[in-house]
Structures are given as structure tokens and as C-alpha cells.
Amino acid sequence: MSYNSHDWPELSRVYEDLLCGAIGLSKPLNQHGKLLNSLNTLVSALSPSTKNKGEVERYPSKTKPIIVQLDWAPLSWGADSRNRVLINPDHVTLLWNGIMLQGVFGEPKLVVELMLPKADRKPFVEWAKQLFLDRQSLAGLGLLRQELISFLEKLPVVDLQKERLPNPFADTLPQMGLGHLNGNVLKALATQTAALSLGDSMMTHYLAGNVEKAYEAATQVQTDNALLLRYRELILREYQRAKEFDDLLDSFR
Amino acid sequence: MKYARLLTLCILGLTQVPTANAANDPETLITACKEVIDIYASRDEQRFLAGLTTGPSEAWRAGYCVGVANEYRRHYECGTNNWYEQAERIAELPVSFASRTSVEELLEMSCEL
Numbered sequence: 409m410s411y412n413s414h415d416w417p418e419l420s421r422v423y424e425d426l427l428c429g430a431i432g433l434s435k436p437l438n439q440h441g442k443l444l445n446s447l448n449t450l451v452s453a454l455s456p457s458t459k460n461k462g463e464v465e466r467y468p469s470k471t472k473p474i475i476v477q478l479d480w481a482p483l484s485w486g487a488d489s490r491n492r493v494l495i496n497p498d499h500v501t502l503l504w505n506g507i508m509l510q511g512v513f514g515e516p517k518l519v520v521e522l523m524l525p526k527a528d529r530k531p532f533v534e535w536a537k538q539l540f541l542d543r544q545s546l547a548g549l550g551l552l553r554q555e556l557i558s559f560l561e562k563l564p565v566v567d568l569q570k571e572r573l574p575n576p577f578a579d580t581l582p583q584m585g586l587g588h589l590n591g592n593v594l595k596a597l598a599t600q601t602a603a604l605s606l607g608d609s610m611m612t613h614y615l616a617g618n619v620e621k622a623y624e625a626a627t628q629v630q631t632d633n634a635l636l637l638r639y640r641e642l643i644l645r646e647y648q649r650a651k652e653f654d655d656l657l658d659s660f661r
Numbered sequence: 662m663k664y665a666r667l668l669t670l671c672i673l674g675l676t677q678v679p680t681a682n683a684a685n686d687p688e689t690l691i692t693a694c695k696e697v698i699d700i701y702a703s704r705d706e707q708r709f710l711a712g713l714t715t716g717p718s719e720a721w722r723a724g725y726c727v728g729v730a731n732e733y734r735r736h737y738e739c740g741t742n743n744w745y746e747q748a749e750r751i752a753e754l755p756v757s758f759a760s761r762t763s764v765e766e767l768l769e770m771s772c773e774l
Contacts, residue, residue, distance in 0.1 A: 460755060470692050470695075470756055471692060471695060471696055471699065471719060471722075473716075619709045619713060620708060620709055646713070647709070649712055650709035650711075650712030650713050651709065651712070652712070653711055653712030653715070654704060654708060654709060654711060654712060657700065657701065657704050657711060658704075660727065661701070661745065
């Protein structure tokens with residue numbers, strides 16, 4: 409840590425700056441319970457932590473990648489105390505970008521993957537482009553076309569710690585549990601896009617992180633669509649790798 | 662005379678093994694064994710989950726724990742013949758315990774009946 413974490417701003421204040429200040433949600437923030445819930449889920453994925461039994465204070469995880477640095481300190485003594493959560497000010501931009509990615513991609517796990525230092529963000533961007541930009545109307549999804557284009561263009565190349573991605577959402581963040589799509593825009597879109605319907609279940613399973621189901625679907629997909637073929641190959645390869653690892657683990661036990 | 666002493670010092674310096682090696686650090690071992698337990702937990706939670714969520718460095722660390730535990734049993738008596746049980750015992754310790762112990766002590770402890 410480059411300097412004393414006691415000087416760090418409080419996470420709740422940063423939430424308010426980002427969500428009320430930059431995005432324009434109405435104050436106070438705690439009236440947006442659902443949004444805060446999904447935000448907390450996102451943040452615990454970006455900043456994995458552990459605590460010892462019976463203690464309140466949390467410690468950064470030693471084994472999982474930390475994307476956003478937080479600091480926890482109990483507000484008072486006793487087992488039912490809560491933590492005051494501070495955030496490294498250098499990581500506020502990362503948090504913003506995490507929120508935007510969560511809005512578009514809808515899954516903390518995916519967001520973490522996209523934000524890892526060596527992440528290959530291109531495949532996801534390509535898939536999102538196919539799904540989003542071939543559509544006549546994005547307005548129904550609460551997305552702004554121009555901002556979304558620049559969001560997806562920047563995503564593969566941007567330094568997520570230094571530059572804020574543009575906000576592609578028209579008003580609030582419907583994808584974070586506020587709107588009718590209930591979480592995953594990509595999933596919702598995939599089931600709506602006729603041209604890609606062939607690969608629907610393969611891709612929805614894949615994007616939902618279910619490799620086994622995606623694999624089953626992939627073995628049955630017959631298509632000339634170049635994009636789907638590419639994903640099919642990716643899924644088959646990933647399945648093979650995961651299966652090998654399982655077998656290896658079992659053979660050791 | 663002075664020169665000879667300097668030479669001896671130099672040779673000594675060259676043959677010295679670096680002590681701050683991660684592979685001989687109790688903290689590394691505790692973390693590594695926690696990793697093993699985590700990986701097998703996700704293996705048992707859902708098929709394919711382990712392969713998808715385990716990164717190369719995590720797998721490497723886990724392998725280190727298994728290897729060290731197995732190797733210890735090849736040389737010393739052990740209350741179990743199961744590396745997983747050894748790993749479990751080491752993984753139970755908080756990482757902060759590392760400053761008060763050594764790799765040898767941890768392994769010895771992992772073998773206690």
C-alpha cells in the first residue's frame with residue numbers, strides 16, 4: 409500500500425458520488441435497495457475478503473485476485489459491530505468501470521474476468537457487439553446507441569484504472585436489478601435475437617458460466633455462422649480443459 | 662593475508678543459499694494448503710467448476726502443498742498416509758500463524774496423531 413489507508417474515502421461516500429453525482433440517481437441512496445444489493449455483490453467479487461471466526465474485521469483474500477482495494481475496520485467492539493469500509497482512492501475509477509461492466513454484462517464473475525490485468529476482453533466485446541448493435545432499437549433496453557458504441561470500442565483497449573468508460577445507460581442502471589431484464593442483458597438479448605437463435609442455448613449457457621450445458625448444446629449446434637462456430641470451438645476447448653482438471657484432481661485423491 | 666580472508670568471504674557468499682525463498686516459507690505453505698482445500702471444495706461443489714475458477718498460480722501453489730506433504734512422509738513417520746489430511750490440518754491455521762512457526766514444524770504438526 410502506497411500510503412496510509414486511514415486517509416482513504418469511505419466506500420458509501422464514493423457510491424453516492426458515483427451513483428447520485430455521476431449517474432444521477434435520486435438521493436438518498438438507501439432507497440435503491442435492490443441496486444445496492446447487486447452493487448455489494450459486485451464489490452465483494454472485485455474485492456474478495458475473509459474474516460476469522462467470531463471477528464468482525466475483514467481481511468483482503470490472499471488467494472483470489474483483488475481488483476479494487478478496500479480496507480475494513482470495525483466501528484466498535486463486539487461481535488455485532490459493523491465495518492467501516494474504505495476504498496483506495498486510486499481505485500475509484502476501477503469501481504466505476506466495474507459498475508458499468510456489471511450493467512452491460514450482468515454478472516460479477518464475468519466482470520472480474522474482464523477486469524483482470526491480463527484479461528482478453530475482445531471475445532466478450534465481439535459477442536456483445538453482435539447482440540447489441542445489430543438491433544434496431546436499443547432504447548427499449550435503456551441503452552444509448554452512441555455511448556454503447558464508444559463503450560464497446562474502448563473496452564478492449566482502455567486502462568480500466570485510469571479512464572472511465574462512458575455510461576451507456578439512458579437513465580438509471582436497469583440491468584443491475586432495477587428493471588424488467590432482471591440482471592443479464594446479454595442473456596435477454598440472445599434469446600431475442602432471431603439470427604443467432606441457433607446458438608442461443610449454447611451461448612446463454614456459456615455466458616452464464618455453465619460449461620457442461622454449453623458443451624452439450626455446442627455438440628448439437630449445426631451452423632455456418634462464423635461467430636457461432638468460433639464460440640463453439642472455444643466452448644469445446646474450455647470443456648476439455650475443465651474436464652481434464654477434474655479428472656486430474658480425482659486421480660490424486 | 663588480508664586478501665586471503667577476503668577471498669574466503671567471497672566464496673562463502675557465493676555458496677550461501679538464499680534464505681528468503683518462497684518455497685521454504687511457512688506462509689507460502691499455509692496459503693498453498695488452503696488453496697488445495699478450496700480447489701477440492703469447488704471440485705465437489707460442481708463439476709467443471711474447479712477447472713474454470715482455478716488460475717495457474719493457484720494450481721501451482723496447491724501442487725506445492727501436496728508435493729511437500731507427500732515428500733515429508735517419504736522421509737519421516739506420519740500419523741496419516743493421506744496427504745489430504747495433512748493439507749487439511751495445515752489449512753486450518755490462520756495465515757498469521759506463519760510468523761510463529763516453520764515449514765518443518767507445520768509438516769510435523771500435520772502428521773501428529
